[in-house]
Amino acid sequence: MPLTLFQTSIPIFTKYMHNLSALLEKAEADAKTRNYPPEALIEARLAPDMHKLSRQVQIASDMVKNGAARLAGIEPPSFPDTETTLEDLQARIAKTIAFLETITEGQLEGAETREIVLKFPGRQMSFSGAAYLLDFVLPNLFFHVTTAYNILRHNGVAIGKRDFIGA
């Protein structure tokens, strides 16, 4: 019984959005306990030329909502990157999870071989659905959730690997 593309995408996408939300909840609690503005965390980054926390969350959200939509062969919803507070970021994650919950196993049938074309300024990338998921969406999702985790951890928020991995 091989893996289905659904099993290898949507439940993982949803789980890591929930885990990211739980990490931001711990960030909010930390800001209250240590009495600093949570916006300081939202603006935090690990290097001056890396993205800040809020952008890490936005990109993780984009990865899974675009990933799910393209694999399902539908137009990805547009989520403008306007979040400036932890509450905004939580709403962005909730909106992402709500979209993921609309994707059915049936929509992903045969998605392994669906051609996915990503257009960037000056270049484009073309994948099979399977390669798009395994070589692009999953590594990028984990990259940005881990980097969000590392930004919080570097700033002293009391989180651990189990918060990243989830239940």
Place this chain on the structure above:
Amino acid sequence: MPLTLFQTSIPIFTKYMHNLSALLEKAEADAKTRNYPPEALIEARLAPDMHKLSRQVQIASDMVKNGAARLAGIEPPSFPDTETTLEDLQARIAKTIAFLETITEGQLEGAETREIVLKFPGRQMSFSGAAYLLDFVLPNLFFHVTTAYNILRHNGVAIGKRDFIGA
């Protein structure tokens, strides 16, 4: 044509070991250019109670060599954590890749439903092969490779997301 468990594990494991090796090569070049001992990077961490760079590499290596062996139903090789230089870490990665290259598609046939039991002090975790790969090995692999990347990036090594994602 669903995904095979082989396709969803071994080539990804191998690719991210190669990407990690390339990141460490850039670290070594940076130490030469900026004239500091590479051991400073090996000891670097993002928080005082996080693992240092060398341990991130060792855990990433453990994840994939243990993951590949358990999914194949064979005894994982033991790699003692004795690395203290970038050269040692590169040798550890090379040894890991050499082991991954011995795993055949045939050995992973039916691994989706193989029972995998992990024993930790005081608790144990039990998974199907599919859940072990999707919920444990892949997230942990990406977590530790991303954290190694973030440690280097935080210390000013000139790497970018493309070095993480690879060719």
